[in-house]
Amino acid sequence: MNTADLGLPVDVPSTALFTDQYELTMLQAALRSGTAERRSVFEVFTRRLPEGRRYGVVAGTGRVLDAVENFRFDETILGFLRERGILDDRTLDWLAGYRFRGDIWGYPEGEVYFPGSPIMRVEGTFAEAVLLETVILSILNHDSAVAAAASRMAVAAGDRPLIEMGARRTHELAAVAASRSAYVGGFHSTSDLAAGFRYNIPTVGTSAHSFTLLHDSERDAFRAQVDALGSGTTLLVDTFDVTEAVRTAVEVAGPGLGAVRIDSGDLLLLAHRVRQQLDELGARDTRIVVTSDLDEYAIASLAAAPVDAYGVGTQLVTGSGHPTCSMVYKLVARADSDAANAPLRPVAKKSMGGKASLGGRKWSARRLDEHGVAEAEVVGTGPVPAEFAERQLAVPLVRGGEVVAREPLDAARERHIAARAGLPMSAMQLSRGEAVLPTEQA
Template sequence: MPSTALLTDHYELTMLQATLADGTADRRCVFEVFGRRLGGGRRFGVVAGTGRVLDALADFRFGEDEIAFLRRQGVVDDATCDWLADYRFTGDIWGYPEGELWFPGSPVLRVDASFGEGVILETLILSILNHDSAIASAAARMTIAAGDRPCIEMGTRRTHEESAVAAARAAYIAGFAATSNLEAGRRHGIPTAGTAAHAFTLVHDSERDAFASQVRALGEGTTLLVDTYDITQGVATAVEVGGRALGAVRLDSGDLADVAQATRAQLDAAGNTDTRITVTSDLDEYAIAALAAAPVDGYGVGTSLVTGSGVPTSGFVYKLVSREGADGRLVGVAKKSKDKASVGGRKTALRRLTSRGVAEAEVIGIDVKPRDDGDDRELMVPLVESGERVSTSTLRDARERLQASLRELPAAAKRLSKGDPAIPTIYED
């Protein structure tokens, strides 16, 4: 795999150079990833991207090409280049597993390492977690709004090509059934789906010719796109060509609720009671919720998904919260800036639950393990120990974990309207 070492900011390495020179690069430190607030007035966030962080960490190596670039550009001095050439992460990483929920202050990821080893990981870790968690958080709201109806991710053409693969992965964690992105299918084992666009209809001499070609190629169970011209006529032609075994029709324009009602009536009148209706067209969680009473069987979601539905980043930061003191012990350190203050000390976390298993609070221990009253659930798991990856969590695990975590939330947490976090964050020391 290509090196991920230069997917970072210039100042990560200049800080390293200075601390190597003054001797503080070897100080034991604790860095933590957390968000100060939930974007967009949302009531919970979803952790995604942890697995990709661990993959990227394995490829965080400064090879000959990377070192040559740093020397040529004069980014850092020769001593720092020599140190980087031998770089291997040897510390520990704990964090919330993928599919877990997060709230303001949640220690989503904790890096225990020397300052030098930990500081240069900041940008790589944040770029992955901020993107993937934003997508998963939006996708979770969409799947909640969709209920039992499946959602398909189809936003590849609306974002960067690699972001599209990551977005498909995050959406799958959040409960999406499939993706249109073939690379996401190959790389991550996500089911893929897709049939035809309007161009397919337009290249044929008639809509009937296009539908007949598609049915011959893909079988009667295919999905026909019926709104290239007139929807009513398109549905009639689809039924004539596909027969009662026609799998589905797709609607991509108009007032989807009204059009779906009319299409359902037309299909049922023709005897196509088993033919499903899939809708697309710039859907987000609000549009999906508005279609709850419509006779819709599935949703295709693109632009809103891959842009986080208006919240394109999770707002995570990566802060030094503890460092080795003169006596060799860790001492908490914190940023005091107005509106950007952090809480010092090494954190652990649990979710406080009632005796009925309903979440009450995010409890964060500062340099202590939070008190478990007997019904609570620990949140952080080991991901890397002494530089070696120990996490074996799969995407299926993450999907199941998210559903279990959502079931713990109070009912109001799943509302789409803006509000406070579903549960408060409590610190214990």
């Protein structure tokens, strides 16, 4: 096992601990009742997008594949479970030999989704598939929430680069996954070294107010930074007085100064003022980077301002108001017996309090209008109509327990750009509204 493939910047013995206890007690009961080996189909989907959002973004798929591959109950974990007295010996023995040997299909990473989209489908015995519920949902719910926010910010930013700098606002390892998701959603770089280490995302960074305050004068601080990092560096100009700082910055670094960063105040006003000042000082190529609690709306409001790059932290890693998706993992079909050829029967919880689900294994495709623009997410349980046969949204991810869909992160990033471009124009609106595609039952 290559632990560097676990989606973490750390060594992990197994992802099997990322499991809710009831999955194991259900396993024990199913082993006892003789239903554990019934062939089962679980699907990941969401009943709704976050309020006002036009589309969702699938992210975390690559991390799910790593997690499934490394989902093993080693002696440490088994010892813990034994000590707790949660499970009987038969169940512990079964877990000792566990590895997922079934199939997983799903929307490829970066694809967009809508309410009811069958985002991922896990097929295997009940026993092997039920155990993956928590880890799959953890990853997809977190990563997709961040990617959705990132995508909206990328739309708002247009051609200007976005820097992810939210590590300090979320759990230290969630931050690494957030950087990854932000990259899928359209960000360009990260301040987080762990994300650079693990996912090879470009890393950037300049200085904080503390660096200026450490020195006896702002000029000393700027000189120290330029001496150490070159005139291409980014100087932080809002520790005391912005106008004075910009003047000092160009004096110290020369007109070849890489960039200045503004981290507080009226960014719109300051960007215009600083641009004018830089131009007057001959620093026409010096870029302006803005940071300071930006979200997609703040980014959009700076579209007409002379801003060259945005650094985004809190609102990115917290999904801009929606820190999690509401994806669920539901049994939609299962066999009546554990015979290998037993037919699958659709199953579903009865409607109650809005938690109904549609039984049956699903296919899905995006119906296009005559201009090639998506007009509906079509989801069906029967045979796939000929017009959609070659254009199903789900692709094979795992076959017989073997991962078959590894890809570089850039592939997901490019796929997202293409998928978003295939949506109606209204998808790019930041204003609240309905899902931009209706989901139709075929």
